[in-house]
Amino acid sequence: MKPSNKTRLALALLAMLAAGAVQAQSTIESAQSKPQTDANARSAVSDAQAARAQAQAAREAAQQAEATRQAGAATADGAAMAEYQAYQANQSSLQAQAAANAAVNAANDANSAKSAAHSGTAQADDAMVRGNQSASQARAASTVAGDAAATAALAAQAAQQAATAPPPPPPPAQVTPMDAAAAQPQVTFHSVPPDSVVGDYKIDFAAMDADGNGSISRGEAKSNATLTGEFDAVDNDHNGRLSRAELSGWM
Numbered sequence: 001m002k003p004s005n006k007t008r009l010a011l012a013l014l015a016m017l018a019a020g021a022v023q024a025q026s027t028i029e030s031a032q033s034k035p036q037t038d039a040n041a042r043s044a045v046s047d048a049q050a051a052r053a054q055a056q057a058a059r060e061a062a063q064q065a066e067a068t069r070q071a072g073a074a075t076a077d078g079a080a081m082a083e084y085q086a087y088q089a090n091q092s093s094l095q096a097q098a099a100a101n102a103a104v105n106a107a108n109d110a111n112s113a114k115s116a117a118h119s120g121t122a123q124a125d126d127a128m129v130r131g132n133q134s135a136s137q138a139r140a141a142s143t144v145a146g147d148a149a150a151t152a153a154l155a156a157q158a159a160q161q162a163a164t165a166p167p168p169p170p171p172p173a174q175v176t177p178m179d180a181a182a183a184q185p186q187v188t189f190h191s192v193p194p195d196s197v198v199g200d201y202k203i204d205f206a207a208m209d210a211d212g213n214g215s216i217s218r219g220e221a222k223s224n225a226t227l228t229g230e231f232d233a234v235d236n237d238h239n240g241r242l243s244r245a246e247l248s249g250w251m
């Protein structure tokens with residue numbers, strides 16, 4: 001049984017209503033996605049520009065660190081440290097440049113999503129999702145570039161400090177007991193008999209013993225000034241007379 005004209009008309013009206021609803025929904029989605037994709041594109045471009053600036057700063061820091069390394073250092077340890085820091089600065093510079101490239105690519109994707117949202121050549125929600133993802137990627141890449149630039153700057157500063165650091169002072173001299181003894185003043189000792197005066201100790205006992213009693217009195221000793229001066233020292237028994245035995249060390 002063929003549908004009546006009324007039925008065919010009703011079906012045609014339903015099809016038109018359905019198509020209109022889809023078109024209306026697409027229009028609504030497009031209107032909502034355009035501002036969002038525009039904002040995503042602006043954010044991604046800004047982050048890409050910041051990342052490129054950070055990459056340039058990192059590159060300049062790496063060049064500074066390399067110049068410091070080539071100029072030499074005050075010590076061998078300082079030269080080794082400056083070389084290491086120059087390497088670190090260069091690696092950070094490469095990392096910052098890679099992050100900047102990633103941020104630029106993300107910004108390009110965000111702009112592509114923006115164009116799609118405005119042209120209506122793609123689903124509006126797909127364009128908005130692409131824009132969100134691209135903006136997030138650009139933001140993350142910009143953060144990485146900033147961190148790498150900061151690391152490069154610190155490495156360049158450390159290279160400069162290492163290159164200009166003076167050599168350490170020499171350690172204090174170790175004093176051994178032998179060195180301490182050698183440092184003491186030299187003392188010379190002289191042995192001198194007690195109560196003795198250096199002089200002429202040669203006498204003629206018999207000639208000096210005028211009375212021939214076998215001893216020399218103080219008066220008899222006056223003929224020898226040295227003996228007179230040491231008379232008491234030689235007179236061991238303190239009897240006022242000097243015997244041959246007392247004068248044995250003299251004569």
